[in-house]
Amino acid sequence: MVDGFDFVVAGGGSAGCVVAARLSEDPGARVLLLEAGPGDNNLFLKMPLAFRLLRMTNLYDWGLKTEPEPWARDRSIPAARGKVLGGSSSVNGMMYSRGHPRDYDQWAQMGATGWAYEEVLPFFRKSESNWRGASHWHGADGPLGVSRPDADTPLTRALKSAGQAAGLPVTDDFEGEQPEGVGLPDLTTASGKRASASQAFLNPARSRPNLTIITSARVTRLVLDRGRVTHIEYVRNNVPQRVAVGQEAILCGGAYASPHLLMLSGIGRGDDLRRAGVTPVLDLPGVGQNLKEHPLAAMGFQARQPLGFSGKIRADRLALSGLGWMLTGRGFPSTVPLSAIIYHKSQPGLERPDLENIVMPTALDARVWFPGIVSPKPEVLTNLNVVLHPSSTGSVTLRSADPEATPVIRLNILQAQEDIDRLRYNIRWFRDLVRTAPLSEFAGDEIFPGKDIESDAALDAYIRSTVVTAQHPVGTCRMGTDPSVAVVSPELRVHGTENLRVADASVMPSLIGGHTNAPAVMIGERAADFIRAGR
Structure with a gap:
């Protein structure tokens, strides 16, 4: 068993890299980041033009597909997600896009109090180093390079x-x-290279002795005791391992992996979990519901x-x-x-x-x-x-209790x-x-x-x-105050748990009218801020 850490971040994607890097700014906090994919040292991951090659070859992709979609000629549609340090921010098209300000005001109206546009704008500014310089709209001193095309x-x-x-x-x-x-649009590039979340946030933090990054480590289960995550189990090199959680576990797997891991851990709709062979630990019916895609x-x-x-x-x-x-x-x-x-x-x-x-x-x-x-x-x-604002809504459910089995993804597209x-x-x-x-x-x-x-x-x-998707899945662990539909509170705490949060695009109550990388980074910034403030 790996020695315990104060904070264990499961998933090194757009939000997870931010959470781990920001929490490790406190020298007294021991932080572990677990990422299922490999490191991001491949030169093609840094070359902006090469994103087309990465997408065409699926070199760093989970290879997920939807179930046959009834309103799309029963086709199984690719559900691309990056499997590499930096997650999809390491393989995406690098558009820096926040969506429309009204999108966030709608979140607040849907129960995500504190997430209206003027309340999230400071965290967008905090994350970026925009080529325009500092203004009401933009930041100039953040880790994330935002360049002019x-x-x-x-x-x-x-x-x-x-x-x-x-x-x-x-x-x-x-x-x-x-x-x-x-x-x-602006691009998430810096000095002619891709500014992924791992390159922008993790690289400057790697030398910190209180930050540990383990790649090729697939998280398989959260171990809970009376609502508290005590350990996180993962597999690396075919060897099962577990790590003790001292203060908090932060789940940053994205709109497919985060609900999947919660359900594997017994958190979700009780009847559905039993049918899949998982013993329910916490009945939270919203897990995996509310899936939205462009x-x-x-x-x-x-x-x-x-x-x-x-x-x-x-x-x-x-x-x-x-x-x-x-x-x-x-x-x-x-x-x-x-x-x-x-x-x-x-x-x-x-x-x-x-x-x-x-x-x-x-x-x-x-x-x-x-x-x-x-x-x-x-x-x-x-x-x-x-x-940009589709009405069709899908779900993510368990295929079986086997962590290696892919989740059942139904977009109900169109x-x-x-x-x-x-x-x-x-x-x-x-x-x-x-x-x-x-x-x-x-x-x-x-x-x-x-x-x-x-x-x-x-x-x-x-x-x-x-029809395919723009590869912007959200909503499967949505924020809100009502545990009958919402999975996390506005502070991103999983309802009914003591020390578990979700911080990624899955917490979005509705799909923004833009691309989701920059909002995921913002969500990571807010999560770290909540944690460090004890909220």
């Missing part, structure tokens, strides 16, 4: 002009005064002129730019293939955007090429349509008619946008769904056959 291309300028013609504002800061419109449907258009990306991934040019990046941190590998994002409303009366478009100057299956050996893929303008209605609307809206000058100079014939896919029925069939 280097993508002022003709295509980006055309997208902004077309967006203005469609009545949208152009914004250079989605996290500032104008969270709606068309523009380029549905996504892609579009592709032939390029009328070179978009600039394909030529740069010719093998010799890419090798040369990769060498330059390794020496200087600058150049093509320090970028991501992104032309713009657009947040807009499907109806003018809405208080916040309900739709997003992610526009890229490349095909989703673009590949490295070289003349005479491998031909390049045709140039494609890609648009990803996203519903179950709600309004979700598919919004995706269909967004496809048509973007079709109109690409016909608007000067964007029409870049986008030619529609490749998929295809210009002949026009009727509601045909578009719905396409959406149900191709």
Whole structure:
């Protein structure tokens, strides 16, 4: 058995790295971080451009899939989550996105008191070192590098002009005064390298003698005695181990792993646990419920002129730019293939955007090429349509009492008619946008769904056959004051326990209208603040 620690953090993802690093700032606190994945030393984990390779090869992914989804042609949809130190922050697309301020005000109205936007904003500022410097909206001294994207291309300028013609504002800061419109998002990069939670928060803390980081350590069970976590069990190198918890256990596994571990430990809906072969310890029916995800449907258009990306991934040019990046941190590998994002409303009366478009100057299956050996893929303008506030709700449940068995993930994606209605609307809206000058100079014939896919029925069939997720699962350990539906209190304490908290995207009461990495970091900051304040 490993010697005991004051604080044991289970999961080294976006929030877990923050919690462990912040708690270890107190030299008198002994902190252990357990991460199931390996360390994050691979060079590709640091190169921003390489995120596409990481996603395509699943090199650092849990390999989870949903159950067959009834409203998506019974397809099992990939449920990607990073399996590496830093979690999904080590493999994501690096967009720094907080969502709309109203999203957090809604949390407070749903029972997460103390989590309104003006109450969480100081923790966003605390975490970041933004290229703009300090302001009401941004911090300049935090560990997390937030950089300006280097993508002022003709295509980006055309997208902004077309967006203005469609009545949208152009914004250079989605996290500032104008969270709606068309523009380029900030990126979680620093000095040309990925600023994952592990690189940003853990690396500066590694030399602290009171912080221990153990990778390839899969947590399998929390041992509770009368509501108190006394030990955490984990497996490393096929050897079962356990560690004593002196003060608190903080669960940071994410929206799939956190409820899974709670249920394996006997915390959840009693009848469901018994059916899976687990003896209930604490009846908490909200565990694993309230799963929310952004549905996504892609579009592709032939390029009328070179978009600039394909030529740069010719093998010799890419090798040369990769060498330059390794020496200087600058150049093509320090970028991501992104032309713009657009947040807009499907109806003018809405208080916040309900739709997003992610526009890229490349095909989703673009590949490295070289003349005479491998031909390049045709140039494609890609648009990803996203519903920001879906009504469909899923769940995470136990498959069995075996910790090695994957959880049962049911998104129920597109179950709600309004979700598919919004995706269909967004496809048509973007079709109109690409016909608007000067964007029409870049986008030619529609490749998929295809210009002949026009009727509601045909578009719905396409959406149900191709829909995936934006990989932003939340909500399965939601915050609130009512233990009949909520799993954790507004201070992130698991209801009915004495020293157990959850700190990750699973605690979000509802899905934000943006990407979830930056909010997960903020949640980690708040958790550490609660713990150090004794709340």
